[in-house]
Amino acid sequence: MAASRRSTSAGTGVTDSSCPADPDGARAHNQHVTADCPDELPTRAEVLAALSVAIDLGLGQPTEHMLRSAVIATRLADRLGLPPLQRDCVYYATLIMWIGCHADSHEYARWFGDDIAVRRSAYLIDWSGLPYQRFLLSNVGQGTSLLQRLKTISTLYLDARGHISQLIHSHCTSAALLAERIGLAPEVQTALRYTFERFDGGGLPGGVSGEAIPIEMRVAQLADMVEVHDREYGTGGAVAMARSRRGGQFDPAVVDAFVADADTLLAIPTHGDVWAMALHQAPDRNARLDEAALDELLTALGDFVDLKCPFTLGHSRATGQLAMDAATTVGLDAAEVTLTRRAAHIHDIGRIGVSNQIWSKTSTLTLAEFERVRLHPYLTERILHRIPGLQRVASVAANHHEYLNGRGYPRGLTARQLTMPDRLVAAAVAYQSAVEPRPYREPLSAQGAARRLHTRVRDGELDQVAVDAVLHAAGHRGRRAALRPGGLTAREVDVLRLVAQGASNKEIAAKLVISEKTARNHVERTYAKIGVSNRIGASLYALERGLVGGLES
Known part of the structure; x- marks a missing residue:
């Protein structure tokens, strides 16, 4: 994202792996792996x-929360x-x-302010009855401000269930769409709609009850919640929470299976290698991606991250194309281009780990807020660094706000420490x-x-060669013809954008x-033509068909 934000501080195959991963992230940050x-x-x-680590950050939970939950869930399934087949679905559903939480962060922040903080707090209450209303x-x-808060409260409470139901419907639909994009089974996509x-029967958006909720989601719900309560209050606290919500939020049969041997089900070393433990449970843990499948997956991840804020769609x-x-x-050479x-x-x-309350702010950021913004490239590397074969990709990605003069962030690297890929990505992001x-x-x-880019070259931030190359690339990309897929009219394309x-x-x-x-009529007709039901579906449709951009003249 733009570094100029104002601040008061101024297809799969199986192969053998011959290169060990870097599980502790111990390589020096001021050096680059040659390949x-x-x-x-x-x-x-x-x-x-x-x-899942990125999702943890968006939930306000410690990293490896979802990995631990997946281990607990597969044990419960057993x-x-x-x-x-159901056990495999349980793993990925958990x-x-x-995954939809970042896609509805914009709406969440509209109602609750800090979307990450409210999600963290939500784990500690039962979303029903008086506790839910107080929450x-x-x-x-x-x-x-007090006046604005009163206005928001009055707007929400005019139709609280309707507003929350709409928000949750968007979340669940988005999660299913995203699961499809990253290649997960239809059973997983279906389960996510019942999160x-x-x-x-008191849940949302459909008020579905009992065994009409897929067993995979009934297991995932309990595993996700008991992991947090075990970490916060110990096994006794997790058991007490599960019992208190038995027959309410949770399936009694799933709760009984958990309570019968909670100590064993929750036995995950606090400081052990949860990553390896969780991956050992993955149903397709030995099937490596090929180059094309990896590229497709990484592109999908980038698209999904951009859904966190409406104004970053397609960023x-x-x-990636510019770079x-x-x-x-x-x-x-080809390897460096890749x-x-x-x-x-x-x-x-790493943007997922920063609240939309900050990303959407129209006024000057406080020092604390700007420090959170400065942290997001570090979070990018923290999320990615354990993926085999992508350590250097993670490093270059994390350096997109580093400057040649050493005044960038998060590490203040200097020209000697920044390779041409680092410089090209930084220039492409800036443009x-x-x-x-x-x-x-x-x-x-x-x-x-x-x-702006030429000024930043003169200020010692960006590389002249990289900037010239990015501007050359941008000039070629600016001449693409407008497209109107799906039988959309010019006005409907404008509405879709x-x-x-x-x-x-x-x-x-x-x-x-x-x-x-x-x-409203234009929106409804546009949705009907392209076969979607909400903003997220429309956004993905526009993105995949090159329709993100300015209005047609």
Whole structure:
């Protein structure tokens, strides 16, 4: 993301792995590995384990929370005697059950302020009855003025169940879409649609009850919750919580299986190698991705990260294209071009660990807020560094805000420590961020973005060769013809782009100078034509078809 933000501080195959991973992240941060092992590609399970670490950050939980939950869930599945196919589904349904959480962060922050903090707190209450009502009342509008908070509370409570149901429906639909994009089985996709349902029928969005909720999700729900309560209150606390919600949130049969041997089910070493333990449970742990499948998965991860904020939709994909073209322009070999492209695609995954309350702020950031922003490249490397064969990709991705003059972040690396892929990704990020809107500024024109990059070269931040190559690449990309897939009219393309940017019907009406009713009709017709039901589906459709950008003239 743009470094110029204001601040008060100024296809699969099986292969043998011959290159060991770096499980402790112990390599020196001021040095670059000359190359990742060319024969070592990760498994889908290893990439998704890293994704689960990103999900942990978005939930406000310690890293490896979802990995621990997946281990507990598979043990529970064995205790219940589930057949292998269901056990496999339990593993992935648990590991990525909250994959939709970053995609609805924009809406979550609208109601609750700090989306990460409220998700962390939500683990400690039962979402029903008076505790649920008290939780809502105490968290709605956090971080805003008293007047604004009262307005938000009144708006929410006019139709609290309707608003929350809409939010949860968006989350569950998004999670299923994302599970499909990353190649998980239809059974996993189905299970994720029931994440917020309760055994007693009091959940959302459908009020589904009992055995109509897939057993895989009933197991995942309990495993996810008991991991947190065991960590916070010990085994006794986890057992007490499970018993108190037996027949309510949780399936009595699943609770009974857990309580019967909770000590064994929760026996995961606090300081052990949870990563290896969890991956040992993965159903496809020995099937390594091929190059094409890895690229497809990394592209999908970048796309999903960009859904965290409406104004970043398409950022990672566009940055990856710019960086790849620029790397080719400067004559890097095929391996370095691939490295540059992959790093650019996933450079912003650490954004998940920073609240949308900060990303969406229109005014000056406080020192504490800016320090959180400065942390996101470090989180990118922390998420990615254990994936076999991607250690150097993780390093380049984490360096996208490092400057030649040593004044960048998070580590303050200098020119001697930054390779050409580092410099190209930094320049591509700078250009693409400049031409995109942000809550605190309008997007720059192509010429304005170029001027900004040249200024940063003069200030000693960006590399001249890298900037020239990125600008050359940007000039070629700017001449693509507009597309109108799905039988959309020009006006419907405009509506689709605005929906993808997070605009409400009222905002669409104002932008296109039409009535709100007409805007709503356009949105409904557009959704019907492209076969989606919410903003996330529309956003992914627009992204995959090259429709993200300015309005047609």
